[in-house]
Amino acid sequence: MKHPHVTAKVQEEIDHVVGRNRSPCMQDRGHMPYMDAMIHEVQRFIDLIPNSLPHEVTCDVKFRNYLIPKCPQRVFWNF
Numbered sequence: 001m002k003h004p005h006v007t008a009k010v011q012e013e014i015d016h017v018v019g020r021n022r023s024p025c026m027q028d029r030g031h032m033p034y035m036d037a038m039i040h041e042v043q044r045f046i047d048l049i050p051n052s053l054p055h056e057v058t059c060d061v062k063f064r065n066y067l068i069p070k071c072p073q074r075v076f077w078n079f
Contacts (some may be wrong), residue, residue, distance in 0.1 A: 010035050 001007060017031045018024045029036060061068040 006038060010038055 013034050014034050017028050018019065057068050057070055059070050
């Protein structure tokens with residue numbers, strides 16, 4: 001675990017708002033700003049959708065002095 005202090009702070013916030021006797025609900029989200037910020041930061045940092053999906057052009061394309069030719073085979077771009 002890279003940031004145990006963040007995990008501890010999120011758990012502390014969950015325990016304070018939700019407690020240990022019930023499951024969290026959507027109404028709890030507004031009362032947990034640190035957890036909400038942490039979730040947004042994780043979503044910003046990781047790829048939720050794979051970038052290695054096939055890409056292809058339907059006609060020759062010139063982009064910034066590069067020619068991307070129409071090609072019958074698919075190209076996989078990994079960013």
